[in-house]
Structure formats: structure tokens, C-alpha cells
Amino acid sequence: MTRLTMDTGSYVDVPKDLLKEIERLEQLFSTDTAKLKQITEHFVKELEKGLSVQGGSIPMNPTWVMSFPTGYETGTYLALDMGGTNLRVCQITLTEQKSEFDIIQSKYRLPEELKTGEADDLFEYIADCLMQFIETHHGDTGRLEKLPLGFTFSYPATQNYIDEGILQRWTKGFDIPGVEGHNVVPMFEAALARRGVPIKLTALINDTTGTLIASAYTDTKMKIGCIFGTGCNAAYMEDCGSIPKLAHLGLPPDTPMAINCEWGAFDNEHKVLPRTPYDIIIDKDSPRPGQQAFEKMIAGLYLGEIFRQIMVDLHDNHDVHIFEGQDISALRKAYSLDSSFLSAIEEDPFENLSETADLFQTKLGIHPNTHELELIRRTAELIGTRAARLSACGVAAISKKKGYTSCHVGADGSVFNKYPHFKARGAQALREILDWPEKTDPKEEDPIEILAAEDGSGVGAALIAALTLERVKKGNMHGILHPENFR
Ligand code: GLC
Secondary structure, three states: OOOOOOOHHHHOOOOHHHHHHHHHHHHHOOOOHHHHHHHHHHHHHHHHHHHOOOOOOOOOEEOOOOOOOOOOOOEEEEEEEEOOOEEEEEEEEEOOOOOOEEEEEEEEEOOHHHHHOOHHHHHHHHHHHHHHHHHHHHOOOOOOOOEEEEEEEOOOEEOOOOOOOEEOOOOOOOOOOOOOOOEHHHHHHHHHHHHOOOEEEEEEEOHHHHHHHHHHHHOOOEEEEEEEOOOEEEEEEEEHHHOHHHHHHOOOOOOEEEEEOOHHHOOOOOOOOOOOHHHHHHHHHOOOOOOOOOHHHHOHHHHHHHHHHHHHHHHHOOOOOOOOOOOOOOOOOOOOOOHHHHHHHHHOOOOOOHHHHHHHHHHHOOOOOHHHHHHHHHHHHHHHHHHHHHHHHHHHHHHHHHOOOOEEEEEEOHHHHHOOOHHHHHHHHHHHHOOOOOOOOOOOOOOEEEEEOOOHHHHHHHHHHHHHHHHHHOOOOOOOOOHHHHO
16 A cells, blocks of 8 residues: 555654654644545535525636537637646647547746736737747738637636636736736737737636546546646536526526636635644735635645745744754745645655755755654645645535536646645545445545546637537527627
8 A cells, every 4th residue: 555644653763842743733734534524514515605696705606618528529729728837828629530639739938027917918928929829830820710719717717708707816826916806808808919819719718627628528427627736626517407696597407517616715714624823824924815725725836835834933933943053044935845845855765864855955955854854754744645635525525516426537737746645645535535445456446536637728728619619509609708709
């Protein structure tokens, strides 16, 4: 079996003060089965609240994606992904072969200063990247027919239409004034027009919806799409009859509608999540205090910061002797450690944690002793384990709400793909929450299996553009603001 946590028996020589801290942290970060079940129960209620007319703290945004793909979609589409760190532009051709596609793509760095600058600068930069992509792959743009584009905008946005997105609030460290509460599509389209980019926006999508649809394109058992990356969120297919806040539209109750949960906002009221003093500081110092409570315990943006807060706190605590007499100024810099720093600690294969020691030395100018290294490793494990176990509560809650006892969940994002043991820890938590018996054969599939997703913001965005064009062709105009873009 994979070793998911350190064997506590190995702390025999650790000095008392450090041992006491390890035990305190273990208490603070523990998420036992009963707690996970309690969180999941509350989560189910909050998902329902979000769909109701009154609404709740989880936005549960309808996305106007109104069917799963069949695998027989065809055509060529552009896809643009504005993530937290990069811009990615793709051209996707859905081929005649069932569930197959060709893709070409380019990545552009998203300069850090654009994340807190002016909206126009951001959208013009994006338009320039798109233009460069089209010129590279299509040559002269003068005579080109406008290409349909699926734009993956992975921030909470109300979508009264599939080609509209009113930003509810920035997440993932973005803080551009004048965008919250506004529709981002006209800002984007104005930039395209100013730059003469031959593109028509067909669908604005969230990365989770893209992940759900892309994964379902190749695997019909896929029912939930999740992102565990810089942010953390999920999407699934609901029936319109279970979405009271859409009742005024009079859609047939069995009409499917993909919901972008925006579950990062779960428990903003702090009713069930086991918050530590470190979570409270992170929230207080963030650009949006009081928001994204769940996300702040799970997402890659925060894992390294939680760890950093703990280390600084222990150093400053006079009852604890850690990094004594050393200059920890590098460690004092907020957000200086990202989740890859924690990954590296958890991945250190050596008994004496020599790689962790090297990492502290090169990155922070700190020389931890043997016992400090053990505390460091255990702290990383606790943070990583809590993140994986809490994330399973969200998956369990959607499954319970929908009555899924067996399905696949498509997951993407740097934490899911790269953080050591994240998958195994999440699967273990799901087993505990849903009371599955232990496996008899290790190769056996779990009833609900979280698997690596297909490319949501590329293939998923293209598919959603295709599905939307197709339903418009059949006369389903629900949630379409600009029919002219669909002809
Ligand atoms: C944040 C965003 C959300 C996105 C998630 C994963 O939670 O608000 O829209 O899906 O990150 O990228």
C-alpha cells in the first residue's frame, strides 16, 4: 500500500517542544471520517441552496451547456484559456472519427502586472496573443472567415447567456478594478475589434464545465468535472426541474443544464470546515477576505502559504526552538512558497530528508536540523492530506445529491496532477465518506473513481462551442444573447 503519511513512531528523538508542536498541528489539521461526513452532509444542503431562488453562498451558476456530447461532433474551433498563470490558445478539429480530435496550441505567459492592472490592457494583451496565433497558423487574416471561439474564463461569473459572463468576483490573485459586477464579454470583444481579430465568441465557459464535457466526450461514465489547481471547483449536469432559480424560464424539467458550482465559496459562513489560526490569517490578508473559504484550504495558490505561515509562527514562538539564530527574512515574504515547494518536501525520498534540507538552504537560506526537518515533512503531509480529504467531500456531496453510486469524475489541475499522494488520499477519503468496503483486489475500480480528465479548456471549450452551434441550428435559442454569432 502507498504510504500516505509518516509513521509517527519515528519521532522518538525529537525534542519535546517540537514534538508538542507536531501533535498540536496534527490536531488542528485532522479530518477524521466523522468530520468528513458532517462536511459532506452540509455540502449537499449548500448545493441545493445555491440552486434555489433565495440562493446560498455556493453560486451554482447555470452555464447554458445543455447536453453531453455524443462523440460525433465535428468542425474546427478556437479555444482560449485565461488561467491564473498562462494564456493558452488552441485550434481544435473534431474529426469524423468518434471521440477523436486534432489540436494545435501555443502558450503565452500572462505578465504578473496585468493581473492587477487595467482591464483594457489585459484584454488587449489577450487579443494580441490571439492575433499572433491566427497569423502563425492561417497566414493572411484579411480574407479569413470569422472563427468560432470558446473562451475559458475560470472565475465565478453569472451567465444569463452562454455568450455573457458577469464577473462575480476575482479569484486566484487577480485584482483588476472595474470588472467585478460587469460583463467581461463586451470588454473582450471591444479589444478584438480594436485589433481586428477575426473571431466570433461562441461560448464563455468555466474550466470545470470544459473538463466535464471534454471528459464525457471520450468516456460516457464521466459525470463530474473538477479542477484542483491554482483554484478549486467543480461542474456537473443538473436537470432544469431541480433548479428552482430557473423555473421562470419554463424549460421542461428533464432538460439538462451544466452547473458551474463555484464550490470554492463553500462554508464562507465557517459552519463546518476545520479552520486553523493559519487559515484565518490567510483569509484576513487576502484581497477578498471572507470569500472562497473552501478553496483557501485546498487550492495550489494557498498550500505553500499555509505552510509558510506555520513555519514563521513557530519561529516567532519563544517556547519553540526552530531555526534558532537564523535569518528567516526570505521565509517572511508572503506567498513566496508555492505548492511545488510542498510537493518537493513530500517527495523527498531520503530517510534523512536531505533534499528538503537542500531546498530550505537554496530557496530560503535556512539550515534546518534533523528534527526540524521531520517537523517540516510532517507539516507538509498534514496540509496536503487535509486538502485531498476535504476535496473528496465536494465530490461525495455532488454524487449524493445526484444519487450517483457509480461513476467517473474527471479531474485536472496542478495539484491533482502533480501533488504527491493527492489522488490516493482523496480516494481513501471518498471510501470513508461513502462507506465502501475495503477492496479485495487492489486493481479493482472504486465505485466512484476520480480520474485524470481530458483537456477541458481546449477540447472542452471547442466541444461546447460545437454543441451550442448545433442546438442553435435546431432552434434551441435558450441562453443565446448574440444569435448573429451563431450563423
Ligand atoms: C476558482 C475560480 C473558478 C475555477 C477554479 C478552478 O475557484 O473561481 O471559476 O473553476 O478556480 O480553476
